[in-house]
Amino acid sequence: MQPRARGNKLAPMSSTPSKKRIGILTSGGDAQGMNAAVRAVTRTAIKNGAEVFAIMEGYQGMVDGGNGIRKLEWGDVSHILDRGGTVIGTFRSADFREKAGRLKAAANLLEHDIDRLIVIGGDGSLTGLNQFSIEWPELLEQLQSEGKISAKKVKAHPVLRFAGLVGSIDNDLVGTDMTIGADTALHRIISAIDDLSSTAASHQRTFVIEVMGRHCGYLALVSAIAGGCDYMLIPENPPEEGWEVEMCKTLAAGRAAGRRDSMVVVAEGAIDRKGNPITAEYVRSALENNLGEDARVTILGHVQRGGSPSAYDRWASSWLGYEAALAVLSDAPEDNGAVFGFRENRVARIPLTEAVEKTRSIPTLIEQGDYDKAMELRGGSFIEQVELFKELSTPQPAPPAKDAKRIGIVHVGGLAPGMNAAARAAVRLGLARSHVMLGIHGSLQGLAEGDVRELAWNEVEGWIDEGGAQLGLKRMVPNTEELYAIAKAIDDLHIDALLMIGGWNAYMSARLIQREREHYPSLRIPIMCVPATIDNNVPGSELSIGADTALNVIVEAIDRIKSSGASATRAFVVETMGRNCGYLALMASIATGAERVYLPEEGITLASLEADVEELRRTFENGRSLFLAIRSEHANPKYTTDFIARVFEQEGHGLYDVRQNILGHIQQGGSPTPFDRLLATRLIARALEELEEQFASEKAAVQYLGLSGGKIKVAPLSSMPDLIDPKTKLPLDQWWLELRKVTDALA
Numbered sequence: 001m002q003p004r005a006r007g008n009k010l011a012p013m014s015s016t017p018s019k020k021r022i023g024i025l026t027s028g029g030d031a032q033g034m035n036a037a038v039r040a041v042t043r044t045a046i047k048n049g050a051e052v053f054a055i056m057e058g059y060q061g062m063v064d065g066g067n068g069i070r071k072l073e074w075g076d077v078s079h080i081l082d083r084g085g086t087v088i089g090t091f092r093s094a095d096f097r098e099k100a101g102r103l104k105a106a107a108n109l110l111e112h113d114i115d116r117l118i119v120i121g122g123d124g125s126l127t128g129l130n131q132f133s134i135e136w137p138e139l140l141e142q143l144q145s146e147g148k149i150s151a152k153k154v155k156a157h158p159v160l161r162f163a164g165l166v167g168s169i170d171n172d173l174v175g176t177d178m179t180i181g182a183d184t185a186l187h188r189i190i191s192a193i194d195d196l197s198s199t200a201a202s203h204q205r206t207f208v209i210e211v212m213g214r215h216c217g218y219l220a221l222v223s224a225i226a227g228g229c230d231y232m233l234i235p236e237n238p239p240e241e242g243w244e245v246e247m248c249k250t251l252a253a254g255r256a257a258g259r260r261d262s263m264v265v266v267a268e269g270a271i272d273r274k275g276n277p278i279t280a281e282y283v284r285s286a287l288e289n290n291l292g293e294d295a296r297v298t299i300l301g302h303v304q305r306g307g308s309p310s311a312y313d314r315w316a317s318s319w320l321g322y323e324a325a326l327a328v329l330s331d332a333p334e335d336n337g338a339v340f341g342f343r344e345n346r347v348a349r350i351p352l353t354e355a356v357e358k359t360r361s362i363p364t365l366i367e368q369g370d371y372d373k374a375m376e377l378r379g380g381s382f383i384e385q386v387e388l389f390k391e392l393s394t395p396q397p398a399p400p401a402k403d404a405k406r407i408g409i410v411h412v413g414g415l416a417p418g419m420n421a422a423a424r425a426a427v428r429l430g431l432a433r434s435h436v437m438l439g440i441h442g443s444l445q446g447l448a449e450g451d452v453r454e455l456a457w458n459e460v461e462g463w464i465d466e467g468g469a470q471l472g473l474k475r476m477v478p479n480t481e482e483l484y485a486i487a488k489a490i491d492d493l494h495i496d497a498l499l500m501i502g503g504w505n506a507y508m509s510a511r512l513i514q515r516e517r518e519h520y521p522s523l524r525i526p527i528m529c530v531p532a533t534i535d536n537n538v539p540g541s542e543l544s545i546g547a548d549t550a551l552n553v554i555v556e557a558i559d560r561i562k563s564s565g566a567s568a569t570r571a572f573v574v575e576t577m578g579r580n581c582g583y584l585a586l587m588a589s590i591a592t593g594a595e596r597v598y599l600p601e602e603g604i605t606l607a608s609l610e611a612d613v614e615e616l617r618r619t620f621e622n623g624r625s626l627f628l629a630i631r632s633e634h635a636n637p638k639y640t641t642d643f644i645a646r647v648f649e650q651e652g653h654g655l656y657d658v659r660q661n662i663l664g665h666i667q668q669g670g671s672p673t674p675f676d677r678l679l680a681t682r683l684i685a686r687a688l689e690e691l692e693e694q695f696a697s698e699k700a701a702v703q704y705l706g707l708s709g710g711k712i713k714v715a716p717l718s719s720m721p722d723l724i725d726p727k728t729k730l731p732l733d734q735w736w737l738e739l740r741k742v743t744d745a746l747a
Helices: 034-047 059-064 099-111 123-145 151-156 182-203 218-226 243-256 280-291 311-329 352-368 371-378 380-393 419-432 443-448 483-492 504-515 547-564 583-592 606-621 641-652 664-668 674-697 717-723 735-746
Strands: 004-006 009-011 021-026 051-055 069-072 116-121 161-166 206-211 231-233 262-267 295-299 338-343 346-350 406-412 436-440 452-454 497-502 527-531 570-576 596-598 626-632 657-662 702-708 711-716
Touching (some): 021 311, 051 059, 116 123, 116 311, 123 151, 182 206, 182 218, 182 262, 231 380, 243 262, 243 280, 280 295, 311 583, 419 436, 436 443, 483 504, 497 674, 504 717, 547 570, 547 626, 547 664, 570 583, 583 626, 583 735, 606 641, 626 641, 702 717, 711 717
Parallel strands (some): 161 338, 406 436, 497 527, 527 702
């Protein structure tokens, strides 16, 4: 085709762009983390040479065209990571459900030469996307027959390539472990429950809390466990007839056991066995009628959708957006039509049709009264957590038998938020399983001194949301001489097993005990190590108790730090904890949009600092107003946070200010997140199961357990040396380093 003149420049007459073009939209209910996904898609696509167009107000923007489809540049998605909702809008489009609407949508996309789509939404939104893709050739043929597009245009865009991301605070899509927005919604719910607990305890009052979940009880179930609640009602597992009386007995028993407040969580779609709705108001009246108590109702409503997304919903959504962008830019047939979600702590491609069919079958199963099948489709983890809640919320279990096993609970090493939640779960679950649970105060030194006593059900009341460690802890790893006192205490107190909750020091202490067993027969008892460290650096577990809380503290702090520089031209250098592990630094860099991250696993070189200084100068000269670098505390012993900040400032020659922030021990403080509370509970439950197997087989293994591939696995502690680097004492397999590619793409 010959070019035509435009002024004194030449412009090609071809309407087909040289770059691939992607349209991105958010549809259905909004979910925190959608903006992180939009940002990731946009920047990944631009870095790979493509152009990105925001389709405003969901599918309606495609139908309306015009300003409903707008090009996105790199800077357009700056400063949106910490924003709730969706900056490109969402809408439940009735027009798109009709073929005439989809015909208009196809024409408007082709007007911009867009033939690749990424949709972030729930099952309805993704179903619409799939249908649109299937109809695409037919829609183009009709548009051509009506003279609205040329044959050349049809030939240039024969296929609509697409990818979907699951955005739903209900966490209701079958086949995914966690959807965009669900973690943040849990943060909102747990924050409300924690706040209500304090006022309820002041007045010895009962609160009925209604959470979202029309057909899915995930939010109600998990918040009931993480919030330490007394009773829970979900649609998939309706209570048996007469549940009102049973609920009141449970609450009354809790009060008799020492609780000053009572909490009942109700999913908005909760029903009884006859299919009748169970409303929060009905629960309130049942409590009033049966207990004669003034109960209050709190309906959380749309606050569960609002606010800044959690750290998880930022980094996880960014990872999903990155993978979706690469898939939709690929021309390989196998990369088309993927729906991305999280499964076993990894991004996974989910069969769309199968997942949607199963998800939509659950309301039908519930309506038909097939609750077992509905629960089965929710998955084994869901069923496991329903059973855990029953054990945790049953007050005053039967007294242990005379020959009951005596299990000691001890914290070892540095503090990790969630240690109290783990100890609480150990006491509640241990008593429910007829064990005697012993609290060892002051770590292994306390054990050596005999500072040990039985813990009752009511003594751990209120521990689940507390930071710190009620049992106390020390970083001490005992030496061989100190083992004599520990062995004697175990013998004198008739301790049958130890639950050691902690990080590297706990594992090293257990190894020492294992090696010295031949000298001290009383040390020949089962020992289970439960990972609890904000550093997330122990083998056998992809995530440790405390790491999620520390990450959220870091993200919240950096959000505030960045806002402090909003009216200045400034570079920030922020230091995180982590010792030799860069997990917190890397994940925080994704969740806060840092331009640079320094990790112990990679180190820092003078050449890399020189390149960073050049980049700082160049970008600030071109209009940058804010720069963020995150340094893990052991990234380099010589190139400290202070050194890097001084280099940046010196070489900036007044072009920008530099501020440094060492976050320090705030990362170990505060109330544990919902994730850390739930992880602590699940790990402890599995640890107790393993100890019971040891008791039954009369073995005395020393083991550790952790979350691996989405499942909790147990391994002998003797295998640990094979899984770590002897120099750095880090796991050989650090799954999170895979996300380095995400930081490189988005920074």
